[in-house]
Amino acid sequence: MDIVGTVLQNITADDNVKILILPDHPTPVSIRTHTSDPVPFLMYGSRIKPDAIMKFRESVAESSTLLFKDGHTLMNYFITGENHHVP
Numbered sequence: 001m002d003i004v005g006t007v008l009q010n011i012t013a014d015d016n017v018k019i020l021i022l023p024d025h026p027t028p029v030s031i032r033t034h035t036s037d038p039v040p041f042l043m044y045g046s047r048i049k050p051d052a053i054m055k056f057r058e059s060v061a062e063s064s065t066l067l068f069k070d071g072h073t074l075m076n077y078f079i080t081g082e083n084h085h086v087p
Helices: 004-009 071-079
Strands: 020-023 042-044
Touching: 004 020
Parallel strands: none
Antiparallel strands: 020 042
16 A cells, blocks of 8 residues: 555544645656646545545546646645635
8 A cells, every 4th residue: 555545544534634745747757857737636634525536646637626727726725625716
């Protein structure tokens, strides 16, 4: 089992926890430079609505219903759970 899965398995409903894990940008090996493509992220906590995506992979990041163009909108949603803007 991976590290993130182990952590999430040991959190209970009584824990007051928020977790956000993500890379800062994709860097495809084929072009060896940064791109602006969506990155995968794991977001867990109160007021966070579940997404159908169950894999932490760049190849599925674009199919998420949670897409954030800017980091500040991602952080606002993470902290407040308020509506987000989908580009």
